[in-house]
Structure formats: C-alpha cells, structure tokens
Amino acid sequence: MLYRELAETYEKIEGTTKRLEMTDYLVELLKKTPHDIIDKVVYLTQGKLYPDFVGVELGLAEKLAVKAVALASGVSEKKVVELLYNYGDLGTVSEELLKKKRQKSLFSFNTDEKLSVEKVYENFVKIAGTEGSGSQDKKIKLLVELFNVATPREARYIARTVVGKLRLGIADMTILDALAAAFGDGKEHRKYVERAYNIHPDLGYIAKVLAAEGVEGVINIQIEVGVPIRAMLAERLPSLEEILKKMGGRAAFEYKYDGMRIQAHVTKDKTVLYSRRLENLTSQFPDVISAIGEAFKGDNAIFDGEAVPVDVNTGELLPFQMVSHRRGRKYGIEKIIDEIPVVLFLFDVLYLNGEDMTTKPYSVRRKALEEWITETDRVKFAHRIVSDNLDEIRLFFDKAIADGCEGLVAKNIGDESIYRAGAREFLWIKYKRDYRIELIDTLDLVVVGAFAGKGRRKGTYGALLMAAYNPDKDSFETVCKLGSGFTDEQLAGLPRMFEGLLLKERHPRVWSEIEADYWFVPRIVMEVVGAEITLSPTHTCARDVVEHGSGLAIRFPRFTGKWRDDKSPEEATTTKELVEMYRSQVKKVEK
Numbered sequence: 001m002l003y004r005e006l007a008e009t010y011e012k013i014e015g016t017t018k019r020l021e022m023t024d025y026l027v028e029l030l031k032k033t034p035h036d037i038i039d040k041v042v043y044l045t046q047g048k049l050y051p052d053f054v055g056v057e058l059g060l061a062e063k064l065a066v067k068a069v070a071l072a073s074g075v076s077e078k079k080v081v082e083l084l085y086n087y088g089d090l091g092t093v094s095e096e097l098l099k100k101k102r103q104k105s106l107f108s109f110n111t112d113e114k115l116s117v118e119k120v121y122e123n124f125v126k127i128a129g130t131e132g133s134g135s136q137d138k139k140i141k142l143l144v145e146l147f148n149v150a151t152p153r154e155a156r157y158i159a160r161t162v163v164g165k166l167r168l169g170i171a172d173m174t175i176l177d178a179l180a181a182a183f184g185d186g187k188e189h190r191k192y193v194e195r196a197y198n199i200h201p202d203l204g205y206i207a208k209v210l211a212a213e214g215v216e217g218v219i220n221i222q223i224e225v226g227v228p229i230r231a232m233l234a235e236r237l238p239s240l241e242e243i244l245k246k247m248g249g250r251a252a253f254e255y256k257y258d259g260m261r262i263q264a265h266v267t268k269d270k271t272v273l274y275s276r277r278l279e280n281l282t283s284q285f286p287d288v289i290s291a292i293g294e295a296f297k298g299d300n301a302i303f304d305g306e307a308v309p310v311d312v313n314t315g316e317l318l319p320f321q322m323v324s325h326r327r328g329r330k331y332g333i334e335k336i337i338d339e340i341p342v343v344l345f346l347f348d349v350l351y352l353n354g355e356d357m358t359t360k361p362y363s364v365r366r367k368a369l370e371e372w373i374t375e376t377d378r379v380k381f382a383h384r385i386v387s388d389n390l391d392e393i394r395l396f397f398d399k400a401i402a403d404g405c406e407g408l409v410a411k412n413i414g415d416e417s418i419y420r421a422g423a424r425e426f427l428w429i430k431y432k433r434d435y436r437i438e439l440i441d442t443l444d445l446v447v448v449g450a451f452a453g454k455g456r457r458k459g460t461y462g463a464l465l466m467a468a469y470n471p472d473k474d475s476f477e478t479v480c481k482l483g484s485g486f487t488d489e490q491l492a493g494l495p496r497m498f499e500g501l502l503l504k505e506r507h508p509r510v511w512s513e514i515e516a517d518y519w520f521v522p523r524i525v526m527e528v529v530g531a532e533i534t535l536s537p538t539h540t541c542a543r544d545v546v547e548h549g550s551g552l553a554i555r556f557p558r559f560t561g562k563w564r565d566d567k568s569p570e571e572a573t574t575t576k577e578l579v580e581m582y583r584s585q586v587k588k589v590e591k
C-alpha cells in the first residue's frame with residue numbers, strides 16, 4: 001500500500017472538524033487497506049507504532065529530525081530552525097523545503113520510486129529501536145531515506161509522526177466507529193468492537209481480527225494475561241444516603257486509598273504492572289512485583305488495586321506525592337524503595353487461574369481474591385464493610401479519613417455487579433472529601449511516647465507519640481504519630497534527648513489507647529503542622545466531644561523544626577482548641 005493513501009486521508013481529516021466526516025474518511029481508508037497491514041495503518045493513524053501499553057515511543061528528538069530535514073532538502077540546519085520558529089511545525093517546514101528542492105531539481109528526482117506504508121513503518125520501528133553509540137546518525141539516516149523518496153505532502157506527515165506530533169485529533173472512539181462501519185453493520189456491531197477494546201485495548205489488533213474474521217472474531221476476543229484491561233471507574237453522588245439508596249439499601253463500602261491504581265498481571269514467570277492509563281509501570285515497582293509473588297499462590301491472575309506509600313516507622317499511609325518521583329524512573333529505584341515502601345491494597349480480581357472473572361458478581365470476585373491471596377506486610381485487601389446501616393457507614397468513612405484515605409468507594413453487591421471494564425457507572429460510587437486544606441495555624445504538641453525505629457531509623461526513634469493538653473481533666477490526649485519533618489541529625493539525637501524522661505510505663509496523666517514502645521514524662525513541646533484535623537477512632541484527643549466514639553487526629557503531621565522550649569506542656573495546644581479548629585474547618589467546607 002502506498003503511503004500516499006495515508007497522507008491524502010490525513011489531509012482530508014485535517015480539513016474537517018466534524019467527527020462524522022472524519023469517520024467517513026477513515027472508513028474509506030480502512031476499506032482499501034490490505035488486511036495484513038491494517039494494524040500498521042491504524043497505529044500510524046494514531047501517531048504510534050504499537051498500542052501504548054507496549055511502552056515503545058517513536059518520539060525522535062526534534063533536534064535530530066531538524067538535521068534530517070536539512071540533509072534531505074539541502075539547506076542548513078540554521079535555516080530549518082529559523083523556519084521552524086516561524087511555522088511552529090516541522091511538518092510544514094519539511095513540506096515547504098522539499099517542494100522547493102523538487103522544483104529546482106525536477107530531473108534528478110526519481111519520481112518512479114514510491115513510498116510504501118510498509119517502508120515508512122519499518123524505518124520508524126528502526127528509529128525507535130536504535131540505541132547505543134552512533135544511534136543518532138543511524139536514526140537521521142533512516143529518516144533521510146524516507147524524505148528522499150517522499151512527496152512534499154508525505155514529508156509533512158512523516159515529520160510530524162516521527163517527532164510524536166501527528167495529532168490528527170482522532171479519538172480512539174472514532175476509530176472504533178470507523179472499524180464497526182468498515183467491517184460490520186455499524187451500530188449493532190459497534191457494541192462488540194467496543195467490548196473487545198475494553199478488555200484488549202489495542203486498536204491495531206482489533207482491526208486485524210475484524211478484517212480477517214469479521215465481527216465473529218471480535219466477539220471471541222478474550223482477556224489475556226499481559227494485555228491490560230481498561231479500568232472500571234466509579235460514579236459519584238453527594239451523600240452517603242443517596243449512595244445507599246442507589247445501591248438498593250445494602251452495599252460493600254471500601255476504603256478509597258489515595259495512591260496509584262495498579263493492574264497487576266501475574267504468571268508463574270513474569271509479572272507486569274499497568275497504570276490506570278495503561279502505561280507499563282513494571283520497572284518502577286519491583287517491590288510490588290516481589291510482594292505479589294509472595295502473596296499469590298495460583299498460576300495466573302489479573303489483580304486490580306491501589307499502591308500507597310507507607311511510613312515504615314508509624315505504619316501510617318503517606319500522601320502519594322511521596323512516591324510520585326518513582327514515575328518514569330528506571331535507575332536508583334532500590335534506594336527509594338527502602339526509604340518509602342508501598343503497600344498494594346487489592347480490591348478486585350479480573351482473571352484467575354485461566355478463568356475470566358470480570359463476568360462474575362462482586363462478592364464472588366472478592367471471595368476468590370481472599371482465597372488466593374495471603375495478606376502480607378506489603379499486599380493487603382482493601383479494608384471494607386458490607387452494611388445497610390448509615391451510622392455504621394458514616395463511622396467507617398471517618399475511620400477511612402483518619403487512616404489517610406480519601407473516602408469510600410461503595411460497591412454494588414447484586415447479581416448484576418460484574419466488572420465493567422472501561423465504564424464509569426453506578427455499580428461503583430465514590431464518596432470522598434474533596435477538600436484538602438493546610439491547617440492555617442501551627443500546633444504545639446507534647447511528646448508522650450515513642451516508637452522504635454525501623455529501616456534507616458534503626459537505633460533511634462521512628463516516630464513520636466504526640467498529645468494535646470486537656471485542662472479540664474489535666475490530661476494529655478494523643479492526637480498523632482509524628483515521623484516527618486526531622487533532619488537526620490535531629491533524629492539521631494532523639495534517644496539522648498529523652499533519656500532523662502524515660503518511664504517504665506505510661507505516665508498517669510497521659511491518656512492513650514495506642515501502645516508506645518517507650519513512654520516519657522510529658523515535658524517536651526514541639527511545633528507541628530498538619531494537613532487537616534480528622535475524626536479518629538484511635539486517638540483520644542477530645543474523645544466523644546464532636547462525635548460519640550471518636551477523637552480527633554491530625555492528618556499528615558510534620559515537625560516544623562521548632563522546639564518550643566519556651567512552653568510548658570500545660571501551655572501546649574488544648575483539646576478544646578483542636579475541637580474549634582475542627583469545627584471551623586467543617587464550616588468552611590459546608591459554605
């Protein structure tokens with residue numbers, strides 16, 4: 001097939017903003033494409049070489065593409081850069097320069113040689129795959145080879161594609177429309193094509209199956225371990241009452257962890273991880289891979305879950321930003337893993353020991369998950385309750401927030417509760433607190449205990465147990481574990497600093513339901529900032545004041561670096577002050 005056919009179609013598509021017209025042009029192109037290269041034509045039209053989850057990008061550095069354009073058109077690089085600055089698009093620049101060259105050398109240009117789709121694709125694959133010394137020159141050569149036989153119009157699209165800027169504005173859904181129209185009856189068959197796309201999001205592959213076997217073939221496409229499935233998403237409703245009603249009065253409520261969604265494809269030899277956007281994350285989370293290997297005893301499976309960083313010393317969940325720098329990193333991962341490990345909270349299983357689980361109801365999937373996974377330090381099940389009681393659900397929501405989660409995801413437990421890949425529907429409904437405010441004021445809290453350090457903090461304290469003062473009861477009531485904001489020096493100095501204050505057991509004026517490893521005389525006051533105040537079932541600060549059975553806690557507390565030597569423990573922030581801060585925070589949100 002001639003690349004000219006593609007370039008002509010692209011030009012037509014560029015000339016319209018109407019989706020229906022775009023679809024028609026695509027249908028026309030697909031119909032005349034030979035079946036054996038239809039996958040390549042689809043990828044090229046998307047500006048790619050493979051589906052995204054393969055993780056191979058064409059994206060040649062613009063600098064190199066400029067060199068190739070200069071060589072192919074016989075002008076200086078400086079001239080190309082200048083034009084690029086004016087046009088803002090290397091495609092147009094290539095087109096213009098080649099036009100001029102061809103006008104000048106009409107006779108020396110071999111018009112017999114025609115560029116095929118196969119040749120363009122082949123050179124692109126080589127460009128993407130060439131590495132190591134001398135690779136830049138090789139890439140330039142491969143591109144020049146294409147420009148030398150390309151028409152100016154073809155050069156426009158080659159240049160754009162090679163630098164990753166084809167941007168025809170064709171969404172995946174438009175390609176699905178076109179495929180269903182080109183090889184099926186359009187509307188009715190579109191459903192099957194879309195289903196196949198949701199469990200096997202590779203448009204080139206689907207096109208090939210359609211072209212070879214028709215809609216029947218597409219209906220037979222199955223889930224495959226190693227090929228990502230489009231993630232099921234949650235709808236939202238504004239209140240827990242409405243959610244419960246929508247769910248038919250009873251549902252599962254799971255913690256909504258605030259981390260990174262991970263779809264894990266596990267076989268005996270290999271585990272591959274995908275993000276919510278189906279990017280391959282395998283190299284960034286070797287720790288997750290070995291953790292799953294330990295926890296899963298079956299042959300093969302696809303799991304859905306959320307990876308969340310944890311503080312090794314407090315055991316508490318951390319904000320996701322703490323591991324976001326793992327993204328896109330291939331080196332130095334080992335060190336990051338030691339410092340901030342992640343826990344994978346599994347909430348679904350989509351495939352298990354050769355069987356498609358997506359068509360089974362939620363309760364069956366959850367049961368299978370619990371049967372085949374053994375919980376470890378690093379792999380856990382999403383915490384959940386199944387309930388029809390609003391009070392119980394509200395308390396569970398508070399607990400989720402206090403435990404560092406965003407809120408809850410309610411899940412339908414009826415027979416219809418299959419895993420709907422790629423869909424955002426009411427089978428899952430999220431309910432979260434969508435505010436995140438830094439506490440305006442700092443707090444002065446009293447150190448009442450400490451926890452033994454782990455990992456890098458071995459030999460010192462990993463975290464301190466902090467309390468607010470309650471003048472009515474003359475007691476110190478716990479409000480958070482503090483493990484962040486210390487310099488290495490400060491950390492190392494902690495045991496000596498508290499040596500003289502060590503007790504055999506909890507001080508009588510300290511009210512704590514948490515067992516610390518070390519207890520201190522409440523004397524030292526530290527300045528702390530936090531993200532917000534939350535209700536907490538474990539901390540004792542202002543217990544029962546705001547809500548029966550709950551105390552208050554500080555979310556994501558951090559030491560400011562300031563020791564408040566000028567304050568006695570009785571001058572620390574009071575439990576009453578914290579209640580006021582909590583209430584004004586709630587009011588702000590309700591406004």
Ligand code: ATP
Nearest residue numbers: 232233234254255256257260261306347382409430
């Ligand atoms: P948000 O920004 O609220 O996470 P989103 O568009 O990324 O929105 P939604 O489908 O609306 O995703 O919300 C569900 C998301 O919540 C999932 O993509 C997943 O990353 C996360 N999550 C955390 N815990 C759970 C859980 N127990 N069940 C399902 N999803 C969960």
